[in-house]
Amino acid sequence: MEAxxxxxxxxxxxxxxxxxxxxxxxMGPQHPSTHGVLRLELVVDGEVVVDVxxxxxxxxxxxEKHCEHMTNYQQVIPYADRMDYVAAMSNEFxxxxxxxxxxxxxxxxxxxxxxxxxxxFSRIVSHLIAIGTYGMDIGAFTPFLYCMRDRxxxxxxxxxxxxxxxLYNYMWIGGLSHDVTAGFTGKVKDFCRYFRPQIKxxxxxxxxxxxxxxRTANVGVLPADVALNYAVSGPVLRGSGVQxxxxxxxxxSVYGSLDFEIPVGKGLKGxxxxxxxxxxxxxxxxxxxxxxxxQAVDRLPAGDVASAIPKRIRPDAGDIYVRTETPKGELxxxxxxxxxxxxxxxxxxxxxxxxxxALPAMCRGAMIADIVAVLGSIDIVLGExxx
Amino acid sequence: MTAQEILESLKARFGDAVLxxxxxxxxxxxxxxxxxxxxxxxxxxxxxxxxxxxVLMCLSGMDYRGGKLGVxxxxxxxxxxxxxxxxxxVIDADPHVSSVESVWKTANWHEREAFDMYGVVFDGHPDxxxxxxxxxxxxxxxxKDYQVPEFYNGMKVPY
Numbered sequence: 001m002e003a004x005x006x007x008x009x010x011x012x013x014x015x016x017x018x019x020x021x022x023x024x025x026x027m028g029p030q031h032p033s034t035h036g037v038l039r040l041e042l043v044v045d046g047e048v049v050v051d052v053x054x055x056x057x058x059x060x061x062x063x064e065k066h067c068e069h070m071t072n073y074q075q076v077i078p079y080a081d082r083m084d085y086v087a088a089m090s091n092e093f094x095x096x097x098x099x100x101x102x103x104x105x106x107x108x109x110x111x112x113x114x115x116x117x118x119x120x121f122s123r124i125v126s127h128l129i130a131i132g133t134y135g136m137d138i139g140a141f142t143p144f145l146y147c148m149r150d151r152x153x154x155x156x157x158x159x160x161x162x163x164x165x166x167l168y169n170y171m172w173i174g175g176l177s178h179d180v181t182a183g184f185t186g187k188v189k190d191f192c193r194y195f196r197p198q199i200k201x202x203x204x205x206x207x208x209x210x211x212x213x214x215r216t217a218n219v220g221v222l223p224a225d226v227a228l229n230y231a232v233s234g235p236v237l238r239g240s241g242v243q244x245x246x247x248x249x250x251x252x253s254v255y256g257s258l259d260f261e262i263p264v265g266k267g268l269k270g271x272x273x274x275x276x277x278x279x280x281x282x283x284x285x286x287x288x289x290x291x292x293x294x295q296a297v298d299r300l301p302a303g304d305v306a307s308a309i310p311k312r313i314r315p316d317a318g319d320i321y322v323r324t325e326t327p328k329g330e331l332x333x334x335x336x337x338x339x340x341x342x343x344x345x346x347x348x349x350x351x352x353x354x355x356x357x358a359l360p361a362m363c364r365g366a367m368i369a370d371i372v373a374v375l376g377s378i379d380i381v382l383g384e385x386x387x
Numbered sequence: 388m389t390a391q392e393i394l395e396s397l398k399a400r401f402g403d404a405v406l407x408x409x410x411x412x413x414x415x416x417x418x419x420x421x422x423x424x425x426x427x428x429x430x431x432x433x434x435x436x437x438x439x440x441x442v443l444m445c446l447s448g449m450d451y452r453g454g455k456l457g458v459x460x461x462x463x464x465x466x467x468x469x470x471x472x473x474x475x476x477v478i479d480a481d482p483h484v485s486s487v488e489s490v491w492k493t494a495n496w497h498e499r500e501a502f503d504m505y506g507v508v509f510d511g512h513p514d515x516x517x518x519x520x521x522x523x524x525x526x527x528x529x530x531k532d533y534q535v536p537e538f539y540n541g542m543k544v545p546y
Binding site: 056057060062064068228242244318319323349354358 | 413414415441442443444445447448449450459461465468472491492493495496504517518519520521528529531
């Protein structure tokens with residue numbers, strides 16, 4: 001860190017120059033706006049943030065080490081749930097695809113469609129939390145309650161399907177733990193009908209609220225080239241105006257056959273790549289997720305969801321990198337198999353980890369109060385940053 | 388560009404630095420690069436108009452057992468839509484790899500993680516310190532021969 005320097009500032013009417021000094025403020029690890037245990041060391045000059053140094057690792061649970069000590073691949077999945085615990089379905093998705101590619105299994109169409117429905121539901125759930133808590137960070141409490149109310153409805157569908165509301169262990173290698181229940185299609189359609197007007201209400205309540213725009217537009221701007229160099233992904237990258245979504249650009253599962261759009265930041269209220277753009281990308285993505293769910297549920301083919309589950313999971317030696325588009329961004333699994341029943345190495349490329357590493361680039365020159373707005377707009381889950 | 392073409396141009400330009408490669412019949416074709424040459428190779432991959440690997444998707448530390456450590460780089464081009472995997476291998480007595488932080492900023496934290504977990508030293512990294520483990524932690528937890536210490540600052544570690 002740089003040594004603190006004394007500077008001279010002119011104050012009109014004071015009649016002399018004022019000495020100002022840089023100082024270090026520690027924000028966190030217990031701070032309501034850090035969304036978990038994260039410590040930010042802020043180097044500030046008065047109200048202006050000169051630099052931010054994130055300190056992470058408070059929630060490190062040795063996920064990768066645990067993977068190497070499992071008795072089989074299937075046991076990794078409940079651990080994968082616990083990385084991004086607000087969108088657990090999406091975490092499972094990437095890992096099962098990686099294992100299926102290593103094992104060269106083709107899963108039934110029905111499984112693919114149900115997985116896509118669940119992954120999109122988890123995107124809605126995750127974005128609802130991101131949007132709700134973001135409003136709360138900035139001072140709007142009500143939208144949070146509305147978001148939580150809608151989230152409950154999705155969790156009810158999850159609960160009806162697999163018995164769990166938060167951590168599912170639902171997607172298994174080669175299939176699913178349970179088929180969907182009899183009333184599933186109707187419930188999903190009911191939700192889609194119910195949810196669209198709620199997004200509009202959310203927009204009226206928060207997105208186009210004048211105070212909210214004042215706090216988020218032109219704040220924490222991340223230009224597209226910097227974003228790519230930092231390899232940020234998900235809404236943070238798309239907020240910077242880069243049309244990049246793995247569901248379209250590197251399709252996996254059945255996303256290639258579904259019709260949806262990729263929302264990007266356009267700088268409607270300020271500069272392209274500001275906090276409002278990142279926020280708004282999430283709102284639009286929820287609309288697109290509803291579209292995807294409706295299409296998938298209409299096409300849901302019949303079949304047995306357990307027919308392709310292998311009795312013995314022992315992939316040949318080899319390695320594979322599989323990336324999927326989770327609500328937070330590109331979640332990559334680098335899985336190395338050595339021919340035994342235990343993974344030799346599982347490396348997780350966590351989108352939150354990478355997105356958080358770009359925080360200093362977004363915060364330099366901002367005000368202290370803006371740090372909360374910028375951090376909230378990245379939407380990190382510390383469980384995934386620290387693994 | 389296909390992996391074969393990428394390999395050919397790397398061989399033509401860097402010759403001895405390309406140690407090994409396997410580009411056929413694999414989901415992720417890979418090229419093995421000498422650890423000291425990585426920065427140069429990556430800079431070329433990023434900036435050459437035919438390559439334009441603008442994104443480093445993932446950087447993973449590895450322990451291949453028997454004192455062999457490694458680093459694996461998954462590179463992607465959002466412009467050219469091609470991918471390549473770079474691998475490098477070092478021995479744990481001299482685990483020095485040249486840092487690609489100046490090529491892709493995302494490598495900053497990834498390299499810190501690989502250093503933290505495997506003890507791979509990235510030459511030229513501006514701020515190489517532990518990232519997930521506490522600063523005063525002893526040893527490199529993801530190495531295959533790692534023994535969990537009995538105590539950390541007077542606290543019992545195994546649970």
